[in-house]
Amino acid sequence: MTLNIVLVEPQIPQNTGNIARTCSVTGARLHIVKPMGFSIDDKKLKRAGLDYWGELDITYYESLSDFYTKNSGACYYFTTKARHNYCDVAYPDNCYLFFGREDAGLPEELLKQNPDSCVRIPMRKNIRSLNLSNSVAIGVYEALRQWDFPELEEKGNLARLSWDDTTES
């Protein structure tokens, strides 16, 4: 099973670093649509992603049309302006989860063209939005949960870890 994350014009390097780490940990592919608000060798980007960059399957695109020319598959657009709950979608293999830039979200035109594929993560009323990297983590783990976490640690197999193995950072 393949999961794809598409970041459209990300602006904050720490968010992209966190997302790179989530993709690396889960095996999701990362697609980044330029322009970005930082350079690829930004120290803050690398620091947030720590040493996970080597494990990452990442592709850059010059524009959204460049992305659509090179990829095909079911696309879901994560936005606060959606009717559907992100958990009500049955995510198919090789689908693409799109996320927008931190200040402006996904392009309105894209959302208007794909109203049935727009999904939202529930929030309290009158709150603007979740953080981009948190939204990605929520979306990634919902798709993986539906697929029963393919190629990740098996459920019920966590007991194999001893406390000595579980040092986290």
Ligand SMILES: C[S@@+](CC[C@H](N)C(=O)[O-])C[C@H]1O[C@@H](n2cnc3c(N)ncnc32)[C@H](O)[C@@H]1O
């Ligand atoms: C900081 S938010 C952008 C906020 C922007 N003002 C907006 O209203 O779209 C960055 C991205 O995180 C995702 N996001 C944040 N909160 C979300 C929610 N409740 N449901 C779905 N996606 C969300 C979307 O992809 C959004 O484009």
